[in-house]
Amino acid sequence: MSTRATVPTRRFPFSLSRWWSIVLKEFLQLRRDRVTFAMIVGVPIIQLALFGFAINTDPKHLPSGVIVADDSVFSRSFIAAMRNSTYFDIVRILPNEEAGRRALARGDVQFVLTIPADFSRRLLRGERPSLLVEADATDPLATSTALNALPALVQPVVDKDITGPLARLNGRAAAFDVEVHRLYNPEGITQYNVVPGLMGVILTMTMVMMTGLAITRERERGTMENLLATPVLPIEVITGKIVPYVFIGFIQVSIILAAARWVFHVPFVGGVLAIYGASLLFIAANLTVGITLSSLAQSQLQGMQLTVFYFLPNILLSGFMFPFAGMPAWAQIIGNVLPLTYFNRLVRGILLKGNGWADLWPSVWPIAVFTLVLMAVAVRFYRRTLD
Structure with a gap:
């Protein structure tokens, strides 16, 4: 019958100096993590500016x-x-x-x-x-x-x-x-406005978040070195990572359209093909944003923080929650840069107004330009990671 030797555990008294060393270490890590520091300072400032000045439930002019x-x-x-x-x-x-x-x-x-x-x-x-x-x-x-x-x-x-x-x-x-x-909405039913807008909000949140972790995940898992060793161009890596998520986006669009039609009874005045065409362009824009943030971030935590930093102005300045025309001029300038602003106009125009491509074009081309610019930024920063 064997006996297992036990090692007595030593109990150290609480040390204020050791505790203070841990505190200093955490402060040093926060100071080195510039993205986290920007979130700590930036998010309250953005929320104060948006809710204090930009949000207006009594729009005028x-x-x-x-x-x-x-x-x-x-x-x-x-x-x-x-x-x-x-x-x-x-x-x-x-x-x-x-x-x-x-x-x-x-x-x-x-x-x-x-x-x-x-x-x-x-x-x-x-x-x-x-x-x-x-x-x-x-x-x-x-x-x-x-x-x-x-x-x-x-x-x-x-x-x-x-x-x-x-x-x-x-x-x-x-x-x-x-x-x-x-x-277009004579009875003033709120769901007719909110449910189509939710399509853009859901796509923005999921598409940007999923692709925002794509490259940082490769880096943290140690597979980035293998990817860099292959004769693959940056544009091939970026577009290759985007394509699978396009199908996920179409699944989400189909679910939202089905719920809008049979649960919330939102009218479908326009064509379903136009909805999917506009959704494809918008999905590509959001996936490009996610890949760009993933190229800029050094870790998955930073990728998540940048995603939140991007998502907050989208939901507040795109006309989804509050009337776009009621916001001050500076907030409308920011909102006019965001693809969600134009997608809200597209999907509501197709479903509620029956808009054709001639009416949709003023909201289509800004999303296309946004996607091309962000794709160029993503490729540029990806090239820097090769060094």
Whole structure:
């Protein structure tokens, strides 16, 4: 019968100097990890700036167009009242109704005011004519407050211009009214706006995160040396790592489209082929972002941190959560660099408006340019890792 010798364990008393050495070591590691230090300082600053200045749930100065078929003193006064309300910025004078619908479909304007040809004549006859305001209601939050302010603009115009002999027209009922047509989402259902936007958010999060760890994973596992020893060009490595994730992205798109159609009952006005075409371009853009971040990062932890750093402005400045037109100019400039901003317009335009390729092109080419620029950056930094 054998006995196992036991080694007595020595219990050391707590040492303040040893503890302080561990603390100093951690501070040194944090100081050397510049990405982590940037996250510690940068994330609070970005969140304060975004939530404090950029996020606005009461958007004003929304781009609007006007179709003026009756250029009278009454119509000019109402247009001036719209401007003075601060909710509407008249950015376009449109020639006809077809041009107005095209501007709404492409997202060039949020509202179109139509002044009919017989407006002033009917007004002077006491027939209570109507002005028509058509709104792009795909995002109910962006338009509801402005539309609610329209009826209050009528009475100041009446008090200003309908005086003297015309005072008889200023009775209990308003001399004219404003008829509102909410296009693309007349019932103001929030899911019609949120669910299509979720497609872009989910693709951004998963595609960037998965490819953001691709090269750093190779480096930490020790397989990067074998990859560098092979006669493979950087562009071949990068595109080769991207392609498998494209199929994953298409699976996610299919799941979201199925849920949008049969669970949330989002209307499918446009073509499914256009959705998949736009999704392919957007998936490529996000995978390129992930590969670029992976080339810049020195570890998987840094890759994850850079992914979060990229994802935060996307979800807040792309028009997914808050109206894009309500953000200040500097925030819109940042948002116009992000591919998610354009993809939100693409998918909502296809599903809710039935946009064709001519209407989609203004949002397609920025994503393509973004992808090409990031691909060049990824190849450049990958070449540096070869040295």
